Structure formats: C-alpha cells, structure tokens
Amino acid sequence: MMRDFVILGSSIVTPPPNPPSSSSSTPSTTPSPSHRHRHRHHKPKLTPSHSHSSSISCTLQAPLNHYIHVHVHENASEFVPSLNVKLLAKEVLAGIRGRKVRAVIDSLKRVQELGGASSLSSHFDGHAMDLFSNECRRLVKSGQLEEAVQFMEVLAHFQLSVRELVQPLDIIKQCVCNQDPDLAVRYACLLPHAHILFCNIISEFGKRRDLVSALKAYEAVKKNLDNPNMYIYRAIIDACGLCGDFMKSRYIYEDLLNQKITPNIYVFNSLMNVNTHDLSYTLNLYQNMQNLGLKPDMTSYNILLKACCVAGRVDLAQDIYRELKQLESAGWLKLDVFTYSTIIKVFADAKLWQMALKIKQDMLSAGVSLNTVAWSSLINACAHAGLVEQAIQLFEEMLLADCEPNTQCFNIILHACVEACQYDRAFRLFYSWKGNKMLGSFGEGNNSKLEHGDTQTAITAPNSISRPHILSFAERFPFTPTIATYNILLKACGTDYYHAKALITEMKKVGLSPNYISWSILIDICGGSDNVGGAIEILKIMFDAGIKPDVVAYTTAIKVCVESKNFKQGLMLYEEMKTYEIHPNWVTYNTLLRARNRYGSVLEVQQCLTIYQDMRKAGYKPNDYYLEELIEEWCEGVIQDNSKIQREFSSSNFSELERPPSLLLEKIAAHLLKRVADILAIDVQGLTKVEARLVILAVLRMIKENYSSGHSVNDDILIIIGATKADETPSQHILEVQEAIIKLLQNELGLEIFPAKTRFALSDTSKLEIPNLTNLSIEALPGEKALTTTRRPAVLHRLKVTKKSLYGWLHRKVSIK
Numbered sequence: 001m002m003r004d005f006v007i008l009g010s011s012i013v014t015p016p017p018n019p020p021s022s023s024s025s026t027p028s029t030t031p032s033p034s035h036r037h038r039h040r041h042h043k044p045k046l047t048p049s050h051s052h053s054s055s056i057s058c059t060l061q062a063p064l065n066h067y068i069h070v071h072v073h074e075n076a077s078e079f080v081p082s083l084n085v086k087l088l089a090k091e092v093l094a095g096i097r098g099r100k101v102r103a104v105i106d107s108l109k110r111v112q113e114l115g116g117a118s119s120l121s122s123h124f125d126g127h128a129m130d131l132f133s134n135e136c137r138r139l140v141k142s143g144q145l146e147e148a149v150q151f152m153e154v155l156a157h158f159q160l161s162v163r164e165l166v167q168p169l170d171i172i173k174q175c176v177c178n179q180d181p182d183l184a185v186r187y188a189c190l191l192p193h194a195h196i197l198f199c200n201i202i203s204e205f206g207k208r209r210d211l212v213s214a215l216k217a218y219e220a221v222k223k224n225l226d227n228p229n230m231y232i233y234r235a236i237i238d239a240c241g242l243c244g245d246f247m248k249s250r251y252i253y254e255d256l257l258n259q260k261i262t263p264n265i266y267v268f269n270s271l272m273n274v275n276t277h278d279l280s281y282t283l284n285l286y287q288n289m290q291n292l293g294l295k296p297d298m299t300s301y302n303i304l305l306k307a308c309c310v311a312g313r314v315d316l317a318q319d320i321y322r323e324l325k326q327l328e329s330a331g332w333l334k335l336d337v338f339t340y341s342t343i344i345k346v347f348a349d350a351k352l353w354q355m356a357l358k359i360k361q362d363m364l365s366a367g368v369s370l371n372t373v374a375w376s377s378l379i380n381a382c383a384h385a386g387l388v389e390q391a392i393q394l395f396e397e398m399l400l401a402d403c404e405p406n407t408q409c410f411n412i413i414l415h416a417c418v419e420a421c422q423y424d425r426a427f428r429l430f431y432s433w434k435g436n437k438m439l440g441s442f443g444e445g446n447n448s449k450l451e452h453g454d455t456q457t458a459i460t461a462p463n464s465i466s467r468p469h470i471l472s473f474a475e476r477f478p479f480t481p482t483i484a485t486y487n488i489l490l491k492a493c494g495t496d497y498y499h500a501k502a503l504i505t506e507m508k509k510v511g512l513s514p515n516y517i518s519w520s521i522l523i524d525i526c527g528g529s530d531n532v533g534g535a536i537e538i539l540k541i542m543f544d545a546g547i548k549p550d551v552v553a554y555t556t557a558i559k560v561c562v563e564s565k566n567f568k569q570g571l572m573l574y575e576e577m578k579t580y581e582i583h584p585n586w587v588t589y590n591t592l593l594r595a596r597n598r599y600g601s602v603l604e605v606q607q608c609l610t611i612y613q614d615m616r617k618a619g620y621k622p623n624d625y626y627l628e629e630l631i632e633e634w635c636e637g638v639i640q641d642n643s644k645i646q647r648e649f650s651s652s653n654f655s656e657l658e659r660p661p662s663l664l665l666e667k668i669a670a671h672l673l674k675r676v677a678d679i680l681a682i683d684v685q686g687l688t689k690v691e692a693r694l695v696i697l698a699v700l701r702m703i704k705e706n707y708s709s710g711h712s713v714n715d716d717i718l719i720i721i722g723a724t725k726a727d728e729t730p731s732q733h734i735l736e737v738q739e740a741i742i743k744l745l746q747n748e749l750g751l752e753i754f755p756a757k758t759r760f761a762l763s764d765t766s767k768l769e770i771p772n773l774t775n776l777s778i779e780a781l782p783g784e785k786a787l788t789t790t791r792r793p794a795v796l797h798r799l800k801v802t803k804k805s806l807y808g809w810l811h812r813k814v815s816i817k
Contacts, residue, residue: 085119085120085123086123088111088120088123089120089123089124089128090123092104092107092108092120093124093128093131095107096131096132096135097131099135101135101139101147101151102147104151105147105150105151105154108154108155108157108158109154112154112157112158120158121158121159121160124160129160129161129164129165132151132155132160132165133164133165133166135151136148136151136152136162136165136166137165137166139151140166140170140171140174143174145171145174145175145178145180145183146183148166148171149171149183149186149187149190152165152187152190153186153190156190162190162191163191163192168187168188168191168197168200169200171184171187172184172187172188172197172200172201172204173204175187175201176201176204176205176208176210176213177208179210179213180213181201181205181213181214181216181217181220182216182217182220184201184217185198185201185217185220185221185224188201189224194224195229195231195232196231198217198221198224198229198231198232198235199231199232199234199235201217201221202214202217202218202221202232202235202236202239203235203238203239205217205239206235206238206239206240206241206242206243207242209242209243209244210243211239211240211243211245211248214236214239214243215236215248218232218236228256228261230263230264230266230267233252233256233261233263233267234266234267234270236252237249237252237253237267237270237271237274238270238273238274240252240274241270241273241274246274246275246277246278249271249274249275250271250275250281253267253271262292264294265289265294265295265296265297265300268285268288268289268294268300269297269299269300269303271285272285272286272300272303272304272307273303273306275307276303276306276307276310277307277310278307279307279308279310279311279313279316282303282304282307283304283307286300286304297333298333298334298335298336298338298339301320301324301333301339302336302338302339302342304320305317305320305321305339305342305343305346306342308320308346309342309345309346309349312349312350314346314347314350314352317343317346321339321343324339335366335368336368337363337368337369337370337371337374340359340362340363340368340370340374341370341371341373341374341377343359344356344359344360344374344377344378344381345373345377347359347381348377348378348380348381348384351381351384351385352381353378353381353382353384353385353387353390356377356378356381357378357381360374360378369401369403370398370401370403371403372403372404372405372406372409375394375395375397375398375401375403375405375409376405376406376408376409376412378394379391379394379395379398379409379412379413380412382394382416383412383413383415383416383419386416386419386420388416388417388420388422391412391413391416392413395409395413407479407480407481407482407484407485410433410479410481410485411482411484411485411488413429414426414429414430414485414488414489414492415488417429417492418488418489418491418492423492423493423494426488426489426492427489427492430481430485430489433479434479434481481510481512482512483507483512483513483514483515483517483518486503486504486506486507486512486514486518487515487517487518487521489503490503490504490518490521490522490525491521493525494525494528495525495528495529496525497522497525497526497529497531497534500521500522500525501522504518504522516547516549516550516552516553517552519538519541519542519547519549519553520552520553520556522538523535523538523539523553523556523557523560524556524559524560526538526560527556527559527560527563527564530563530564531560532560532561532564532566532569535556535557535560535561536557536569536573538553538557539553539554539557539573548580548582549582550582551577551582551583551584551585551588554573554576554577554582554584554588555584555585555587555588555591557573558570558573558574558588558591558592559591561573562591562592562594562595567595567596570591570592570595571592571607574588574592574611583618584614584615584618585620586615586620589611589614589615589618589620589622590622592608592611593608593611593612593615593622596608601705605698609665609668609669610669612665612669613666613669616666628665632694667683667684667687667691667695668694668695668698670683680715680717680718681717681718681719681720681798682695682696682699682717682718682719682720683720684696684719684720684721684737684741685720685721685722685723687737688737689736689737689739689740689741690740692721692737692740692741693740693741693744696719696741696744696745697744699717700749703806703810704810707810713803713806713807713810714803715803716800716801716802716803717800717801717806718756718798718799718800718801719741719798719799719800719801720796720797720798721734721737721738721741721797721798721799722734722737722796722797723794723795723796723797724794724795724797725794725795726794726795730797734797738797738799741753741799742799745799745801749809750808750809750812751801751805751806751809752801752802752804752805753799753800753801753805754799754800754802755798755799755800756798756799756800
C-alpha cells in the first residue's frame, strides 16, 4: 500500500505502515534483491505516537536531497500523490517559527522541482501570512536580502501573494545601497506592479550616481519585458543625466532606433533635458521628434529655452518665446510659470534687465503668478546691472506678493550692495533679516556708501537702525544665513582683518563651517593690510582644522606675499603647493611671473625661468612678452647697468620676432638652468640676431656673477650659429646673425673671437651634450682632431671665445666694480 511522505525542512518523515489485518492470509515471502537494497536506505520508521511530535524534533536530521535521490528518484511518479500537503504546511510554519527559513526554502524548492503540493497555498490562513511577513521583515532588517527574496520567490511559486509581506521600497533601497541590481530586479518580478518598481530601481541607482548598477538593472529589466516600455527608457536616460554621462544617454537612444523602437514625447524630453548643454544636439533631437510625427508639448519648449539659456543664445530664445506666444494666442498651448521663469533667466544672465522686466509684465497680464525662481532671476538681473535700488524694490514686491524668498534672493541683495561698495547697508540688511524684520525702505542706501576698507559703522546694532516703516514677516519668511551669505559679508569687511575674524567666529557659533572660499577671502583681507604673517597663519589654521588648502587659498596667499614684496615667502608657498600635490593654476603662475618688475641676480632669473617652464609643462600659456622685456633688461645689464637707457636692441622694437613667443625664453632657460661648468657652447640656431644677442648676454652675465662668487672659467665658449651643406654658401640669415654677434663680442665687450667650423654627418651617432649638435667634427681650429665619415658632411658655423679673453673681460668688469 502506498504511504504518505511528509517533507520537513530538509528531512523526510515516513509515517508507519498500516497494521497487518487479522484476516490477511497473504503468505510471507522473501524480499527481492531490489527491495532489500531499497530497505537498507530507509529511515527508521516512526510509531503512531511519535508521528507528529517527533517530526519537528527530527527537523534537519537528514538531508532532503539524499532522501529524494534514494527513495523518490527511483519512483518519482509515486512521490507527488503520496505527499501530505496539510502536514507539509504545518511543518513549514513550524520551521518559520523556529527561524529555520533556510531549511524551509530548500525543502520547498525540492518540492517545487518535483511538481508537488500545488494546493499548498490553501493551507495558509491570515495568521500564517502574518508569520511570513514578520520573518521577511526580520530578514530585510538584518540585511539578509538574498534569503528574503528567495523565500518570497518560493512562496510566489505556490500561488501565495507576497505583495504585502514587506514594503517594496525597503528592499529596493537596500539593494541599491548594496549595489545589487540583479536582486532588486528579481524581487520586482514577483510583484504585479513590477514595471513601476523597475523604474524606481533605475532611478534610485541614478540618484546615488551609480550608473554602472543602473545600466545593469536596465539590461536585466529588458530581459523581463515582453513589449517596449517607455517608462523604463525614460528612467535610464534620466539616470544618465543624474550621473553626468550624456554620451551614454545618446547610445541608449541610438540603440532604440536600431531596434525600430520609436520613443514617445516623454523619452525625447528626457533625452533633450540630459543634453541641454549641447544646443545643436538638442535642436537636432527636437527636429527628429517632429519628423517622427510627435507634437512638442510645453515641457519640450521649456527644455529648448533652458538649452538656449545654457548656451547664451538670447536671440534663439526670443524666437522660441515669440513662437510660443503665437501658439498660445491660437489656443494650442498655455505658457506656464516655468516657461516665463526660464526666459527671464535667459535675459537675466545676459544682463538684459529691461527685457526681463517686460516678461514679468507678460506674466501678470496672462494671470500667471511669479514663483521664487522668477523673482530671483529678476532680482539677479538688476543686481548684475548694478541697479541696487531696482533689485531691492523687486525684493519688496516679492514679499508683498506673499512669495517666500529663498536664501539665494537674500544673498543676491547682499552681493549687489557689496559690489556697489555699500558695505554698511549690506550689514544693516543682514542683521535686520537675522532679527526677522523686513525693512520697508531697507535703509538709506545712497547715504551709506563707504570707501573701501571703511567698516567702522558696518556692525550697527539692529535696534539702532532708522526704519521709516517695517513689514513684519518674521514667521512667514524666516531668514537662515548660509556659508555663501557669510562669504559675501566677509568681502564687505574691506581690509578690517579683525572684523572678518569675528564673522568667522559667528559662523561657527551658528553651526556653519567656513569653506575654502571663506578662508581665501580672509587671506585676501590680510593682503589689503600687508599682513603676510596673518595669511600664513590662516593656512596653518586650515591644516589644523583638517581642511587641506586648495589652489585658490594658496594663490591668494602668494598674491599677499607678492604685493608685500616678500617674493621669497611666495616662492616657499609655491614649493609647498607642489609638495602637497596641489597643482598651481594660471593665476598662480602669472602672479609669480609678474612679481618682479626688474631682475637683480641670475638666481632671480633662474627662479623665474623655472616657474615659466613649469607653467608651460602644465599646459598654460604665459605672457612671454612681459617676461622677455624683463630678461632683456637684465641681459643688457652686462654692458650697461643703467636700466633707464633706451636700448638699441630692444626686442620690442623689432618686427623680426615672428617666431613662437616662447622660443627665446626656452633658449635662455636651457642655458641659464645649467651649471656654469656645464656650458661648453651657446646654441643660437634658429634665433634672430636680436634673440641671439640676448641669449649670449644672458650666459655672459651668469658667468660674470659666478666669477664674482669665486667660480672660475674652465674652457673656451663656442657659439653655434647655424648649419649649411658642405658645398653651399652660408645663408643671409646666418651671416647677419654672425655679424651681429661679432659686433657685440668684439666692439661692445672687447672679447677676442675666432671663426670655427664643425663637420657632422646626420647618420652618425653623437655623444655630445648639446641637443642640436650631432656628430661634430672640427676642421678649422688648431689642435683639434676632426671626425671622418664616409658621407659628405654638413658644416656647422660657429664662433669661439677663448678662455683667456673671457678672463680678461671678467677682470675688467670686476675691477670697474
């Protein structure tokens, strides 16, 4: 007779066989071999008195897989009808109560594989579902998401509703935090509103700036879609926008087109919104949308206006606005507050405050109330134009219209006062707002304009302010200062360092931490009072507070040093920046290069040239003309120390400087940044006669200064002018440069020079140190051996200044001193 099998967790309980009937006359027979084999693998039988009570105690005693493999696999057809579903349901509940959810999952999965217990759901009442819900919530709360989802998956297979077991967003948010998009999608597939949850999953990953997981979720969702889902496409495109990857949104759009899927208007709007920084691409999408027969809605036009605002295309924005007004008059569209706010911002950013005010009148005529963004843009438009009174008047109108201003509105007013040097007015407004009192006239701005740095009355107490009439908006419009608010006020301190420090202290008292901008402004205030020590102290305070100064803070401190004529300290800060791997910007380099208006020693020139080369390597373009002027003046000092003499060879007076501006400085740097002992030749190839003169004078001045410090001249100096083929006459350019050099060295400096020629073959390998000289062989100088080559050599034209001549010149210069 067939016996019932009870599945318990991961074990099987076999009820005892029916007792033998007294009327049975069936003879006893010897078991067959196959029967004996099966009998050896049977679990011990349970007596009737133990059939249920001992079944729970036997939970997890023997693996289900082992039992089914031995007992059922041989006769699986007998297993399904023999399953006691009622007892199975009881044992499932007992397993959940005992928190044996893993065993319950494994057992139910095995039953699922065998195709049994299809009526299991009918044995679970409301109490059982509450038990399941509590267990699922416990698993989710403890972070056991995988087991929670597996449990709900197996329950869903047996036609049990899992929708109310847990809050879907609780699991989705934890999956997002764990960066597990596959598990989130698996769970969403269990619920009837899966398509909504799919969008939530992708959006949540986008909000966390995790585009990789969002894309994985998108790919997993596509496998579960029977038809194109525009909500999903829009969600992933929006996620690309949140993560700042506009190119990925374009790839998704192209993939839809390749699959012959036509996006709807909402997908196009999301795609345009993500790409508003690229006006041409946005306009192309707009055109494609119309080509597909999709009619743009109000959102589409608002996004177009936003793209025009970003691109600064006021003309195109005006055309779109006129088109919208025509559509509105025809009854096709109704302009909303976002449309008006965007076009106002377009004009505000372009400082077209009169046109922005005209849009305001259009809004009021159309019965559209201005929102905070619209008011803020209008106030900003007047503030940018320097119209402080007009900006304050708009602010008053905003308050009278019962539109709650945000902190940005307050900050715009304060910034307008500071830019107009109305420092006292800015502080009076700030303290009146902080006291929750809105001034009707906002003080007497015209009479409170102070000179820069005069902040004696800037901290007038609120109760002493003259107020013709006060509008009380204390409860409706509270003012909460931000870090940006205090940064604006710091600028209003002028050169009053102690007042600025008091503001920093006040910031900390209200729970705000000064940021990089705050400290940089404070450092700049130190510069106004030549307080170099204060600037350095602020950098130290930042480090002590765990704030690593950024490039702006360091550059501001360097500027303070430069303005205080403390160039040495500025260089120390520059080196400190590089030590902390803070990359200087263009302002940093330019501040250092313009620190001096005259060079006194070769060390100063070397420092300048080092900064110049660092600037070039960093990819910034320096002001070569200014630097050339200073170095030219320094070079000419070899001949005449009086810098006020009008120089005949000033590079600014010659139109022949048609080379890249940096070539002269690079040549000088290549020579001056070497040790004197390493200078065996002066390479002026490719330079004009003026430039060649300056390079030679720079090297001679360095030699002179080093000689005065006790360094001797060890060798002759060679001057490389240019190269020609062996059988060719030197070019006119080479001859002119050579003539100018001879005139400089012989006539002006009194040095002895000799012509020399060097032969070299382009195919040979050279070991000389000069980069532009390859495989040299001297043929004209006595006592020097020439290099031979099988190729016909070229000729390198050069001049030689003897060591004896240099000593004579240096001795004369030292004696004159």
